[in-house]
Amino acid sequence: MTGPVYHRPTTLQAALERLAERPLVVLSGGTDHYPARVGPHAEEAVLDIGGISELRFIREEAQAFVLGGRTTWTDVVEAELPPWFDALKQAAREIGGVQIQNRGTLAGNLCNASPAADGTPCLLAADAAVELHSVAGPRRLPLADFLIGYRATARRPDELLTAIHLPKPDRPAASRFLKLGARRYLVISIAMVAATLEVDDGGAVAAARIAVGACSATAQRLSELEAALVGRPAAPGLGALVSEAHLAELQPIDDVRASAAYRRRAARTLVARALEDVVRVPAEAEENAA
Known part of the structure; x- marks a missing residue:
C-alpha cells in the first residue's frame, strides 16, 4: 500500500500490526504534529493512537510508577503523586496552555525529541526509562539512551512508546x-x-x-x-x-x-x-x- 492513509486503531495490538506493515507517522495528541505542518507539506500515512484507551493510565507498582503512552500533562497535574513528582507537575503546568495540556502526551513529547521539551529534564532527573513495543514484543531503554540527538530517538519504525517507568527513590x-523564557506562559x-x-x-x-x-x-x-x-x-x-x-x-x-x-x-x-x-x-x- 502506498500514498496517504489514516488509521485509528482502538487496541495496542492492532496499532502494532499496522506499524509492522509499513512506516507510519504516529499521531497522539497532535500538539506537535499539526503546528509543524502549517502550509504545504507532503502527504503522509498516519497512525492515530488517540483511540487506544489501554495506553492512558498512571499506575503505582512495587518499585516504580508507570505512566502509559497516552497519559496527558493534565493527567499528571491532577494525579495524587509523591513529592518527588513535583518537578514533573511544575513542568506539566507550563506546557503551552490548558488546551495543550489536555491533549498533549508525555510520550509524544519525548518522541518529538525537541531540545526544548519541558518534560524531558524532569524525566531524566527521575531516572526514567521508556518501554517500546513492536509485534515482536517489548523492550526497555533508559531515557538517556532513547534520546540520541536533535529530534532523534532510538524508536524503530515498527515500535510504539507505550509506557514511561519512573523508579521510586531509595530515600526521601x-x-x-x-x-527561563521570554515571557511567563x-x-x-x-x-x-x-x-x-x-x-x-x-x-x-x-x-x-x-x-x-x-x-x-x-x-x-x-x-x-x-x-x-x-x-x-x-x-x-x-x-x-x-x-x-x-x-x-x-x-x-x-x-x-x-x-x-x-x-x-x-x-x-x-x-x-x-x-x-x-x-x-x-x-x-x-x-x-x-
Whole structure:
C-alpha cells in the first residue's frame, strides 16, 4: 500500500500490526504534529493512537510508577503523586496552555525529541526509562539512551512508546523544575532545569539527579555536579557549590531566543536556584508539621 492513509486503531495490538506493515507517522495528541505542518507539506500515512484507551493510565507498582503512552500533562497535574513528582507537575503546568495540556502526551513529547521539551529534564532527573513495543514484543531503554540527538530517538519504525517507568527513590526525595523564557506562559524555553535530591537520615545528600534542557541537542544530566553534591548537607547554600566546570557537558547554541553564552550563564543560575528550592521543601514540611 502506498500514498496517504489514516488509521485509528482502538487496541495496542492492532496499532502494532499496522506499524509492522509499513512506516507510519504516529499521531497522539497532535500538539506537535499539526503546528509543524502549517502550509504545504507532503502527504503522509498516519497512525492515530488517540483511540487506544489501554495506553492512558498512571499506575503505582512495587518499585516504580508507570505512566502509559497516552497519559496527558493534565493527567499528571491532577494525579495524587509523591513529592518527588513535583518537578514533573511544575513542568506539566507550563506546557503551552490548558488546551495543550489536555491533549498533549508525555510520550509524544519525548518522541518529538525537541531540545526544548519541558518534560524531558524532569524525566531524566527521575531516572526514567521508556518501554517500546513492536509485534515482536517489548523492550526497555533508559531515557538517556532513547534520546540520541536533535529530534532523534532510538524508536524503530515498527515500535510504539507505550509506557514511561519512573523508579521510586531509595530515600526521601524532593524535586524542582525551573524554566527561563521570554515571557511567563506559552513560551519556548531559553534554558530549563530539573533537580531531584534524595536525603539520608543524617540530612545529607544521598543521591542527586540534575538535568538541563534547551542547552544541548538533547537534555543533559550534569554528572560531575551530581557526584560533587553527594555527602553535602541538604541545606541552604547548596546552590553555591555549582561552578562553571559542572556545566561542561552542555553545548548551547546561538539562536533567535538567546546566545550560547547567555544560555550557559542562565543554566548555572537556574541550577543553583533549583537546588536551593529543593532543600527548602523538606525544611518547610518540618516547620508545617511542628
